Structure formats: structure tokens, C-alpha cells
Amino acid sequence: MARTPLFQRATVTRIIKETADARTFVLAPHEGAVSYVAGQFCTFRVRVDDVELFRSYSMSSAPETDAELMTTVKRVVGGRVSNWLIDNLSEGDVIEMSRPAGKFCLRESERPLLGFSGGSGITPVLSLAKSALATTDRRVRLLCVDRDRASAIFDATLEELVARYPTRLEVLRHLDADSGLLDPAAVRAFVADDGAADSYICGPEAFMAMVEEALPGPGAIFSERFGAAEPVVAVAEPEPTATPEPAATAGTVTVILGRKKVTVPRNAGETLLESARRGGLTPPFSCESGNCATCMAVLTQGSATMRVNDALTDDEVAEGYVLTCQAIPDTAETTVRYE
Ligand SMILES: Cc1cc2nc3c(=O)[nH]c(=O)nc-3n(C[C@H](O)[C@H](O)[C@H](O)COP(=O)(O)OP(=O)(O)OC[C@H]3O[C@@H](n4cnc5c(N)ncnc54)[C@H](O)[C@@H]3O)c2cc1C
Numbered sequence: 244m245a246r247t248p249l250f251q252r253a254t255v256t257r258i259i260k261e262t263a264d265a266r267t268f269v270l271a272p273h274e275g276a277v278s279y280v281a282g283q284f285c286t287f288r289v290r291v292d293d294v295e296l297f298r299s300y301s302m303s304s305a306p307e308t309d310a311e312l313m314t315t316v317k318r319v320v321g322g323r324v325s326n327w328l329i330d331n332l333s334e335g336d337v338i339e340m341s342r343p344a345g346k347f348c349l350r351e352s353e354r355p356l357l358g359f360s361g362g363s364g365i366t367p368v369l370s371l372a373k374s375a376l377a378t379t380d381r382r383v384r385l386l387c388v389d390r391d392r393a394s395a396i397f398d399a400t401l402e403e404l405v406a407r408y409p410t411r412l413e414v415l416r417h418l419d420a421d422s423g424l425l426d427p428a429a430v431r432a433f434v435a436d437d438g439a440a441d442s443y444i445c446g447p448e449a450f451m452a453m454v455e456e457a458l459p460g461p462g463a464i465f466s467e468r469f470g471a472a473e474p475v476v477a478v479a480e481p482e483p484t485a486t487p488e489p490a491a492t493a494g495t496v497t498v499i500l501g502r503k504k505v506t507v508p509r510n511a512g513e514t515l516l517e518s519a520r521r522g523g524l525t526p527p528f529s530c531e532s533g534n535c536a537t538c539m540a541v542l543t544q545g546s547a548t549m550r551v552n553d554a555l556t557d558d559e560v561a562e563g564y565v566l567t568c569q570a571i572p573d574t575a576e577t578t579v580r581y582e
């Protein structure tokens with residue numbers, strides 16, 4: 244199967260300071276122009292303190308409106324990669340990035356587009372808005388939520404877009420510092436008569452859950468999750484119990500990573516990523532929630548079912564690709580190869 248290699252090198256040609264905590268990195272991939280659609284992301288492989296880490300960042304550019312490929316990164320307090328990128332990358336540096344992935348993309352539609360962004364969630368929402376404005380006649384309305392004015396990314400870019408599309412683009416800013424946290428009533432007031440619109444949501448998990456719940460419908464909802472699922476917090480001290488051994492089930496899982504190949508007995512309910520680790524391998528991963536595609540690999544024998552797939556396209560799934568952090572083998576003998 245001839246495919247573009249998963250990772251390639253790209254030169255950082257320009258760095259734009261968007262806010263005190265956010266930078267746009269303009270990238271020139273060494274293999275030539277990258278083919279992507281608005282709303283997609285790339286996964287970056289970086290070494291921080293001698294540890295290889297993978298993180299995904301969405302494109303803030305849109306292929307129809309920007310000649311250059313751009314991604315926008317916002318600092319996360321205590322975060323290893325976001326802070327490393329912002330503090331260490333300089334113009335002219337070379338970085339490793341995956342091919343674009345993700346399904347948070349425009350669907351063929353004539354309905355208005357509503358975008359709901361929280362913080363750095365504006366990155367893919369801006370890309371989608373630029374693309375929809377340039378390639379369709381759809382109305383685009385954005386509700387952009389930030390802590391305060393100083394942390395609002397793309398303020399000037401959005402103002403320029405509104406000036407360019409005054410009858411089709413509306414941007415409503417909500418600043419927590421002025422109005423407190425956004426609530427369901429404010430979401431419904433913003434939607435008003437556009438309940439049938441397509442809604443695109445990206446931001447912190449609690450913000451996204453609130454918007455998803457508040458949307459009155461009947462329009463379609465598309466969500467991009469940046470983080471891992473919220474950890475489940477135990478409310479009461481659980482009774483101590485012995486950790487059950489995973490149940491073995493008939494068959495084996497074989498994992499090929501680079502020049503290493505391991506075969507382990509199949510365990511019921513175990514993902515391919517977990518099987519690979521049990522076999523002593525250290526495959527790439529980032530979110531472990533089915534959002535980022537860092538852990539993708541191709542099945543060369545057998546089949547597997549993904550619990551969540553918010554990253555691979557239908558074509559990639561048809562070609563046999565799986566998110567190994569989500570894929571549980573259906574077959575007794577299963578082989579997966581990381582590329
Ligand atoms: C599809 C996708 C697209 C994305 N697009 C963007 C984008 O366009 N722009 C953007 O800015 N981000 C984006 N993200 C988020 C990005 O990938 C990173 O998750 C984010 O930058 C944080 O990574 P980090 O390495 O800085 O933080 P991490 O080091 O992963 O830390 C995250 C948080 O966990 C805490 N933490 C870390 N280690 C520990 C520990 N041992 N104990 C307790 N707490 C700990 C940190 O304090 C921090 O709050 C996207 C994510 C996905 C999945």
C-alpha cells in the first residue's frame with residue numbers, strides 16, 4: 244500500500260505572536276505542499292528533556308484561502324509540549340509533523356454554520372469559517388469564548404474577515420472576565436432562529452459538553468476534542484479489591500513496530516496498543532482517546548473494532564487503518580503494523 248510516510252520534516256518559516264500565550268507557526272513541509280482540508284490537524288513529534296512526545300495541533304490556515312500551512316499553539320499550564328514549542332522553536336528550525344488527519348471538516352451543506360470556540364478551540368473553527376466563506380454562500384456565525392480580551396486569539400483576523408464578509412459573517416465574543424462563564428441560556432440566545440444550522444464545537448471539555456447539551460436542535464453537531472477524556476473521579480473511597488487479571492481468550496495478537504515483531508496471547512477487551520505494550524514495545528500515542536491518530540497502524544491480518552474513532556477518515560478505515568488505542572481485536576489471530 245503506497246502511502247505518504249506518517250512523519251515528515253517541515254521548516255518553521257515564520258512565528259506569529261497571536262497573544263502572550265499563543266503562537267502561530269508557519270510551516271514549509273520538506274516534501275512539498277501538504278494536502279489537507281479545513282478543520283484537520285497534524286501531530287508533531289518533539290523531544291522534550293530527552294523524551295519523545297507526540298501532540299496534535301490543528302491548522303489555523305485553510306487550503307482555499309492561505310498559501311501557507313499554519314498551526315496555532317496555546318500554552319497549557321504545566322504542559323510539556325505546548326510550552327516547549329512556544330519557548331524553544333525559532334524561525335528556521337525544523338520540526339517533525341505527521342500528515343494531516345481528522346474528521347472535524349465541512350460537510351456538504353447549504354445550512355448556516357455555527358461555530359462555538361473556547362480558547363485555542365478557535366484554531367480549527369477559524370479554518371472552517373475561512374473555508375466556508377470562500378467556497379460556499381453559507382452564513383457563518385461564531386461564538387468565541389475566552390477568559391479575557393488579552394487571551395482572545397485571532398481578534399484582528401476575525402475583524403478583517405467580518406469586514407470582508409459583512410453580510411455573511413457574524414462574530415460574537417464572550418469574555419469570562421466581563422460576563423462570567425458562558426451558560427446554556429447564552430448558547431440558545433446566540434442560536435436564535437438557526438436551530439437547524441450545522442454546529443461546530445471545539446474548546447475545553449466542560450465548555451463543549453455544555454454547548455452540546457444546550458443546543459436546541461435539530462441541526463447537526465460536530466465536535467473536536469483536544470484533550471483526553473475527563474478522568475472519572477471517585478466520590479467515595481472504594482472498597483479495596485484485588486486488581487483482576489485480564490481474562491485470556493483464545494488467539495494471539497502480533498504487533499510489528501519498525502524492525503521489532505512481538506506476539507502475545509490475546510486478552511479479552513485489551514486494545515492493540517495495550518497488547519503492544521504488554522509485548523514490551525513502545526508505540527507512538529498521545530491522547531489515548533481516539534482523537535489524534537498518533538497511534539494509527541494498519542491491520543495486516545484479522546479485524547478489530549474501535550471503541551471511538553474521531554480521527555481516521557472512512558477511506559483510511561477501509562484501507563485497514565485503526566487507532567490502536569481504541570481497537571480491540573474481533574479475530575483470534577490479529578496482526579497490526581505501525582508505519
Ligand atoms: C485533534 C487535536 C487537535 C488539537 N489542536 C490544538 C490546537 O490547534 N492548538 C492547541 O493549542 N492545542 C491543540 N490540541 C491540544 C494539544 O494536542 C495538547 O494536548 C496541548 O497542547 C497540551 O499538551 P502539553 O504537552 O503542553 O501538555 P501535557 O504535558 O500533555 O499536560 C496537559 C495537562 O496535564 C497536566 N499534567 C501533565 N502531566 C501531569 C502529571 N504527571 N500529573 C498531573 N498533571 C499533569 C499539565 O499540567 C497540563 O495541565 C489539540 C489536540 C487534539 C487531540
Ligand code: FES
Nearest residue numbers: 529531535536568
Ligand atoms: S493516541 Fe490519540 S487516537 Fe490513539
